Amino acid sequence: MFLPNPDAEFTGSYERCGLTLKEYQELIKLSLDSRTFLVKQSKQSAFAKLDLYGFKDEMVFLSGSSDNIELLHEIMADYGEDVNQWYQPFTSRIRHIRAMKSQSQYHTQTQTDVFEIA
Structure with missing residues (x-):
């Protein structure tokens, strides 16, 4: 290739x-x-x-990070090893984490410094 x-x-x-x-x-x-x-x-x-547009949830499986692997192990401990049981809770948690990171980055970028005028 x-x-x-x-x-x-x-x-x-x-x-x-x-x-x-x-x-x-x-x-x-x-x-x-x-x-x-x-x-x-x-x-x-x-x-x-290879166009992976629309595979946002699946990308965590193709390019797994140590954080995502750790999260997957936690989810599997709660839901078992059957993919039909853990897939939805895992992808929901990933979406939630992404949203929180995105929101945090947005607030960091839009914050302004306030200066006191003496």
Whole structure:
């Protein structure tokens, strides 16, 4: 699997990995935020796009932090190991934590200092 890299050099790296010049040229045209990547196996290749828009709840499982893992263990201790039992309480708690962080950041950004005039 190859991710977009506009600074890539064909000779010595991508060539050695088996990419054709055409595959390389198409790959370097892609922007870093395109969510597109090249999958190559033997002589076959395909460009694919990974768009995770709308998967906000599921992202905690794909990129788990130590805090989220600890929270998951707490939830599983209360609800058991069956995903059908712990999934909803876990995602609800994650949403609540996000809302609290967002609200806290909003208040921090909008606070103003009050100075006393003597």
